[in-house]
Amino acid sequence: MRFFLSRLIYPFLLPNGLLFAAAVLGLSVAPQFPPLAPYLSVFPAAVLGVGLILGWRFNSTRLIFALLLLAMADALLGLRGAAAPFVHNALACALPLNLLGVALLAERGLVNRRGALVLGVLLTQLAAGAWLAARPMIRATAWLESDFVHLPFLDRLPLAQPALAAFALALLVLAFRFYRNPAPLEGGFLWALLAMPIALTSVPSPTLHLAAAGFILVVGVIENSHAMAYRDDLTGLPGRRALNEALARLGSRYTLAMVDIDHFKKFNDKHGHDVGDQVLRMVAGRLAAVTGGGKAFRYGGEEFSVIFPRKAVEEALPHLEALREAVAGARFHHRGKDRPKKKPARPRPSPPREKTLSVTISIGAAEKTGQRGASSQVLKAADQALYRAKKAGRNQVCD
Missing domain, CATH: 3.30.70.270 (Reverse transcriptase/Diguanylate cyclase domain)
Known part of the structure; x- marks a missing residue:
């Protein structure tokens, strides 16, 4: 039990879980305190700027791409037009899958062919969302709001079932990755994913909730760097x-x-x-x-x-x-040396010792x-x- 707590529960809850709870609670009561308005207005830009600098300094391309993804989502959610509901529903499906794709990337630097490809994919989605925002997409909107199954409790959720399915898939994969490697940044991606449904359903603006998700990822990178300095990679013990x-x-x-x-x-x-x-x-x-x-x-x-x-x-x-x-x-x-890593379906006649x-x-x-x-x-x-x-x-x- 002690090992389970130290390996999974504590890294998952501290500090990212506390940051998530503080962000949800703080942003829900912040409008009641007008003196906080100037600070909240610069919070998203500060998270983006500081996060990009830290991502470059710590060579964390996943942080850079994740922050650009959140900024892209905020820009698309702010669009107005006849097809704005379609853009919102499409983004609700694409955002968790994009975040999952970024989380699965290996840290191999930004200035290379793969980095240019990922950046191109994000910019293409941003341009496509802006183009579609002014064009009605009735059939596509209907598909994005369709129900796969008829369950009463799903009808009460603020997101359509296709978006819920995308979030569930991303959540399962990220949770498995965290179980295999309970590093702070892997936990940060999980909490950032959990913050996205709140951002997509927040009124009137999702900007602060998306910035909170970005802040959690920034803290995850800082925690990762701290762990690398103080923990031995081979044994997992403090160094x-x-x-x-x-x-x-x-x-x-x-x-x-x-x-x-x-x-x-x-x-x-x-x-x-x-x-x-x-x-x-x-x-x-x-x-x-x-x-x-x-x-x-x-x-x-x-x-x-x-x-x-x-x-x-x-x-x-x-x-x-x-x-x-x-x-x-x-x-x-x-x-x-000749022993297979997995047990074969049929045992060998003379297995190695x-x-x-x-x-x-x-x-x-x-x-x-x-x-x-x-x-x-x-x-x-x-x-x-x-x-x-x-x-x-x-x-x-x-x-």
Whole structure:
């Protein structure tokens, strides 16, 4: 449950979920406060300008295209003419699918053939919407307002069923992507999608709600950059920079443990770096589940750190011993080079053998005391304890 909360629920709700709730609530009550009007009037332009700059600076073409898509939608929703209802219904179908397409793009830069193609598609849709706004499209409008199924609760929704189907498809795909990769920007695309039906049905203007969706995406890019700086990509654990900041915030009592994978170089030399990466991820998974209030970090290479705030070393040792046993008791299977990734429909006559590798760790722990008050001194003491554990035969805990 703890892993599920930290991996999915927290990244989904914080901060994008709070921003979404604040935007919906704030924009609903903002008209009652006239002094806010000047700030709200510049909010959309500020989001677009700052977002484009950050998208360029962080090389996030998805943010740039998403902001241009939202600006295009705002321009089309502001058109007036005989076919304005058709444009609105067509946009309600196209907007979630466009956002889904942008979310699925790989970050490969803006100034290239693919970037020009995406930009051309967006501009073509903008021009087509402007051209159609002055021309009645009765048959197309009727199709865009048609019902696939007759359900009473669907009739009470403000969007027609074709638009609802487009939103449902985009929501399912984006939710699956977030489940596979719970990164802040992936969650931002989900919340931006949820903001779009509100924008499409808002009266009198959808501009502020579309700007709020853009703001959520901007924050998602900032959160992504922060995660890249503080979290290790391979293991998913916080990195060394996060460790240094955590140590600086700790009080006068804590225990720091240094963890090293025994004979890790042999895994890389004998089985290759891919197997070495699998070992690192397996150990990191056990470290992430450490008990006793400990928090694990990737220190570098095959070394990890665990902090136990407000705990003496005697209190932390049982949890470190349980961690050592969990790693030693794990069965790490090395997939053979000729073994298929998926189970075949018919088993082979002589299936390749799967090797079981033994993985152990050595741990050194040190407590902050009066003689070693600085975090660097505690770290050095934990390193010395780790050296004693390795010298004594490895696969043990020393303090």
